[in-house]
Structure formats: C-alpha cells, structure tokens
Amino acid sequence: MNAIKNLIEKLCDLVMHGRFSDETEVITNAVSEVMPVVATEELPEKHPTMMQEVSGVNNAGNVVPLAATDTPLQKATRAMMAMEQFLGEQYDLRFNKLTSETEFRKRNLSGACFQPVGQRELNSxxxxxxxxxxxxxxxxVSRYVxxxxxxxxxxxRLYMDELPDWDGIDRIDSLARRVSSVPxxxxxxxRWLLGMAAQWLETDRLHANSVSPVLxxxxxxxxxxxxxxxLLPRELQRYYTDSYDLSAQSAAECKLTEFGLINMDEFDKFTPRKMALLKNLMQVVNPCVRKAHQKNYRPLPRVxxxxxxxxxxxxxxxxxGSRRFLCVEIENKIDCSPLDYRQLYAQxxxxxxxxxxxxxxxxxxAEIMAANESYYKHPVEEDVFRSCFRxxxxxxxxxxxxxxxxxxxxKKHNPAAMRSVSAGNFGKFLSSLGIERKHTESGNYYRVVALV
Known part of the structure; x- marks a missing residue:
C-alpha cells in the first residue's frame, strides 16, 4: 500500500536528518503523520469472517464480535478461527489412521477423491x-491440518461399515472356482477370505490370519x-502390494499394519531361513513398530x-510348517473379469x-498338510540318503x-552332493524323515537298513 511506503520513507528521513534523538519519538511522530492517510487507503477484500472483529464462537457456532480494543492473543485467536472456518468451507479433511496422513478433497467438486496433504498442498x-x-x-495451517x-x-473399517445388506447370493465359492474346483x-x-475380512473389522485381537493361499x-x-x-476393491487398491522383502524384518513388520493384502510373488525364491521368519510374521497379531518421525515403538493392529x-x-x-500354506495348482487361465465387490464383502x-x-x-x-505333499522341495541330502538307506x-x-x-x-557315497550339507542339524533332518530314533547313554541312534 502507498501509505505504508510513505511511512517507511518518512521514518528514514527523520532518522537521517537527526530531527529526533529518541527512537520512540521518531516512530510515534511518523506514525501520527501517516496514519490518517492509511485510514483512507482502499483495503483488499477479506474473507467474511475477517470483516468484523471476533473474539470467539458461541454455543450456536456463531461468530462473536470483539470489543474495540483487543489483545495480541485475541487477534491470534481470531485469525486461527478464520483460517479453520475457511479451510472447512473449502475442503473436506480427514486423518488416515493406517498411513498416519491427513487427506483432503475439494468441496462441491463432483467426483473429487481424497489425496494426501503434502507440503505443496499446505502452501496452497x-x-x-x-x-x-x-x-x-x-x-x-500445518499445525491445524x-x-x-x-x-x-x-x-x-470405513469400507466395511458402508457396505449394503447382503442380497443372499453366494459369490465366494464361484470366485474360488475361477482358480480351481478342487473341493x-x-x-x-x-475360510481364508473370512479371516481377511475379520482382520479388517478387528473382530479378533488375539489371532491373526496365519494361512496364505499359494497359486x-x-x-x-x-x-x-x-x-x-x-481381490481388493478400487477403494482399497492403495493397500495392496506385491513387494515384500524379508531381509529387513522391521520393514516387513511395518507392512503388516499398512497393507490389507500382501502378495508374495515368486514364493519359491524364499530361502529356508526366510521361510522360518515368514511363518513367524504370519502369526503376529499386533506388530510393535516405529513409524517415520516417531521415537518409540508401539503395538499397532495388524491389517x-x-x-x-x-x-x-x-x-x-x-x-x-506347511499347514500355513494353502497350495493350489492352476490348470487353466484364471478368469479375472470384474467382481461385485460390495456384495462380495457384504456376504x-x-x-x-x-x-x-x-x-x-x-x-x-491336517487336510492342507496332506494335500501339500506334492509341493515339498526335497533337499539333496534326502536323495542321497534314500539311495543308501531306508x-x-x-x-x-x-x-x-x-x-x-x-x-x-x-558323504563318502556322494561327496559332491553332500559338500554343502551341514552335519550340525543332520539329526533333525533324519527325524523329519520319520526314522525311528533310540536314545541311549552314549547318544541317539537311528534304525536304518543299508541299501548299498
């Protein structure tokens, strides 16, 4: 504004010519000369809330006028209330408990979707x-948002709460038969889909959905x-991932609280050591994780x-451990035509x-374990053993x-095949083959018949 510019020039002139030695007097006189001009300046149009002095909001939610003189605290409160009212009129805001993000969408804009609030949006x-x-x-703005x-x-939980009533038509069995018709x-x-939905609804805080289908x-x-x-509807596709790295356990645990469905693509690439970790993670109910910008670990519900x-x-x-994996062999190309998600999850x-x-x-x-026999990966030492003993x-x-x-x-029979086999856990390996073991004073012995 021109008046403010004139005020600054006036202050500089007074100081340079030394007309006043006291700085307070300089400022007071300059302001007194310029303020009548400022009062006549045309001000920019303000938000309706700022058109009047306000001190708060009454029980009816109406703005209450301020007295002629207000304190700095009252001015700050007035500005904060105006900002909150403005944002509430322009945007829908909500906090996502799953991602710890505030989301927004423009009000009165048809088809607008919620988007995360970032620094760019805060500035806007x-x-x-x-x-x-x-x-x-x-x-x-940041403190409020x-x-x-x-x-x-x-x-x-919001998706499940907004579902319509189920129409009584079974859609789950037909969905399963897209993959295989094996009973x-x-x-x-x-049963697995029920476990997934129960986890979303937080029906059971003591047990996790610890079984995984394997296609x-x-x-x-x-x-x-x-x-x-x-399997996930459009509204929840953001919470699907096919990236699951078991080499970083803390990150793997964190994903249990951030995603609704984790696809372990190329499952056969997992080593036995990682498989042991995976089976443990599949049973975790409330992972104890520390999210970004947090100092402490805290238990969070698994999703x-x-x-x-x-x-x-x-x-x-x-x-x-094979009871954790529901293996099924795909014979034909899977039908991936769209689903009636709302009725599927309503069921x-x-x-x-x-x-x-x-x-x-x-x-x-027990049925799953029996069906999984054809999916076992037999270690090389098992082949060597069966060629020498039974x-x-x-x-x-x-x-x-x-x-x-x-x-x-x-090792003597096939040194090349046994080169990578450790003798430390060989007793456990023999027990896994179902070989009878006798415990004596001098140690454990196994009843075998030599074939060579």
Missing part, C-alpha cells in the same frame, strides 16, 4: 487463506498375480493377510456377524547308527 492452503485477508502463516482437530478414520481349495479359500503354475500367463490384485504365487511346484521345505461381513468361523481347525490344517520297519533287523555315522557314509 496458506496462499488461498491470505488472499482472503486471513492473517495466517504456513506453520499455522496435522492436529487432532481433524477427524480420523480407518480405510478398511478342499474352495472350502479353505472361503502355483509352471507356465506363465495364467494371471495368478492379476487375480491376487483383483494384512498374505497370498502368494509361484512358477515352481517344489516350494515347501518344512513338513510341519463376508454378514457371515461373520452371524458367527461363521474364520479360523482353521486342526482337522482342516527306514527300518517294526521288528526288522536293522543297523543302529548315529547321525554322525550316517552323515559320513553319505
């Missing part, structure tokens, strides 16, 4: 407010990964369920509210050998 909010004559700074004044929501698969896939085909182009991604794909059939190495929700079981019984786990039958005359003795015989 502040500029728009100041254009309306609201005296605020970017730090004021990232405060508990913004209502919070959980994406998966065990159809039954267990239904297997030796040939490409069966649309295994496409089917996995198809993620697992699914996997593989181009190799030899996948599993631990027979006792799952209705079944859960009716008390349908969403966990696997020990009998179902387990002794009941009452049969047999050799009683220690694990070390058997190991040395196998």
């Amino acid at each position: 909010f502040c500029i728009e407010a100041r254009k309306q004559g609201i005296d605020c700074w970017d730090r004021d 990232f405060s508990d004044s913004i209502p919070e929501y959980h994406p998966f 065990l698969w159809v039954k267990c896939f239904h 297997v085909s030796r040939t490409q182009g069966k649309q295994k990964s496409t089917f996995c991604k198809l 993620a369920s697992f699914i996997a794909t593989s181009n190799q059939k030899e996948l599993l190495t631990d027979p006792t 799952l929700k209705a079944e859960l509210l009716a008390g349908e079981r969403y966990w696997f019984t020990s009998e179902e786990e 387990p002794a039958e009941y009452g049969e005359k047999a050799l009683m050998l220690s694990a070390a003795e058997i190991f040395q015989r196998l």
Whole structure:
C-alpha cells in the first residue's frame, strides 16, 4: 500500500536528518503523520469472517464480535478461527489412521477423491487463506491440518461399515472356482477370505490370519498375480502390494499394519531361513513398530493377510510348517473379469456377524498338510540318503547308527552332493524323515537298513 511506503520513507528521513534523538519519538511522530492517510487507503477484500472483529464462537457456532480494543492473543485467536472456518468451507479433511496422513478433497467438486496433504498442498492452503485477508502463516495451517482437530478414520473399517445388506447370493465359492474346483481349495479359500475380512473389522485381537493361499503354475500367463490384485476393491487398491522383502524384518513388520493384502510373488525364491521368519510374521497379531518421525515403538493392529504365487511346484521345505500354506495348482487361465465387490464383502461381513468361523481347525490344517505333499522341495541330502538307506520297519533287523555315522557314509557315497550339507542339524533332518530314533547313554541312534 502507498501509505505504508510513505511511512517507511518518512521514518528514514527523520532518522537521517537527526530531527529526533529518541527512537520512540521518531516512530510515534511518523506514525501520527501517516496514519490518517492509511485510514483512507482502499483495503483488499477479506474473507467474511475477517470483516468484523471476533473474539470467539458461541454455543450456536456463531461468530462473536470483539470489543474495540483487543489483545495480541485475541487477534491470534481470531485469525486461527478464520483460517479453520475457511479451510472447512473449502475442503473436506480427514486423518488416515493406517498411513498416519491427513487427506483432503475439494468441496462441491463432483467426483473429487481424497489425496494426501503434502507440503505443496499446505502452501496452497496458506496462499488461498491470505488472499482472503486471513492473517495466517504456513506453520499455522500445518499445525491445524496435522492436529487432532481433524477427524480420523480407518480405510478398511470405513469400507466395511458402508457396505449394503447382503442380497443372499453366494459369490465366494464361484470366485474360488475361477482358480480351481478342487473341493478342499474352495472350502479353505472361503475360510481364508473370512479371516481377511475379520482382520479388517478387528473382530479378533488375539489371532491373526496365519494361512496364505499359494497359486502355483509352471507356465506363465495364467494371471495368478492379476487375480491376487483383483481381490481388493478400487477403494482399497492403495493397500495392496506385491513387494515384500524379508531381509529387513522391521520393514516387513511395518507392512503388516499398512497393507490389507500382501502378495508374495515368486514364493519359491524364499530361502529356508526366510521361510522360518515368514511363518513367524504370519502369526503376529499386533506388530510393535516405529513409524517415520516417531521415537518409540508401539503395538499397532495388524491389517494384512498374505497370498502368494509361484512358477515352481517344489516350494515347501518344512513338513510341519506347511499347514500355513494353502497350495493350489492352476490348470487353466484364471478368469479375472470384474467382481461385485460390495456384495462380495457384504456376504463376508454378514457371515461373520452371524458367527461363521474364520479360523482353521486342526482337522482342516491336517487336510492342507496332506494335500501339500506334492509341493515339498526335497533337499539333496534326502536323495542321497534314500539311495543308501531306508527306514527300518517294526521288528526288522536293522543297523543302529548315529547321525554322525550316517552323515559320513553319505558323504563318502556322494561327496559332491553332500559338500554343502551341514552335519550340525543332520539329526533333525533324519527325524523329519520319520526314522525311528533310540536314545541311549552314549547318544541317539537311528534304525536304518543299508541299501548299498
């Protein structure tokens, strides 16, 4: 404004000519000369809230006028209230509990979707407010946008809460048959989907959805990964990932709280050591994680369920842990046409509210383990062992050998194959083959029959 410019020039002139020695007197006289001019300046149009002095909001939500003189605190309060009112009129704001982000969308804009608030958006909010004559700074906008004044929501809980009533038509079994018509698969896939939906609804805080379907085909182009991604509706696609790195355990645990479905693509690439970690993660209910910009670890509810794909059939190495993996072989290209998501998940929700079981019984786990026998990856030492020995039958005359003795015989028989095998865990390996073990004072011995 011209008046302000004149004020600055007047101050400089007074100081340079030394007309006043006291700085306070200089400023006072300069302001007294210029203020009548400032009063006549045409001010920019302000936001309606700023057109009157306000001191607060009454119980009816109406702005209350200020007295003629107000304190700096009252001025700051007035500006904050005006900023909040302006943002509330222009935008819908909400806090995403899953991602710890504030999201926004423009009000009265048809088809507008919520987007995360970043620094660019914060700057735009502040500029728009100041254009309306609201005296605020970017730090004021940031404090408000990232405060508990913004209502919070959980994406998966919101989606499940907004579902319509189920129309009574079963859509889950037909979805399972897109992959395979094997009865065990159809039954267990239904149970797994119930477990996934129960986790979204936070139905059970004591148990996790600890089983993962594994879609297997030796040939490409069966649309295994496409089917996995198809399981989440458009509103929740942001919470699907096919990137899961087990080499960083803390990051792997964090993803349990941030994603609804984790696809372990190329499942056959996981080493036995990583498989042990994976089985542990699949059972975690409340991972203890530290998110970005936080100092402390805290337990958070798990949201993620697992699914996997593989181009190799030899996948599993631990027979006792195979109950965690529902393997199914894909024979035909999977139908990935669109789903009626709202009715699909309405069915799952209705079944859960009716008390349908969403966990696997020990009998179902035994069925899964039996069906998984054709998916075991047999270690090289097993092939060498079976070429040299077989387990002794009941009452049969047999050799009683220690694990070390058997190991040395196998190494002598095929040194190249046994070069990478450790003798340390060889006893555990023999037990996994179901070989009878006898405990004596001098150690453990295994009943075997020599073949060579």
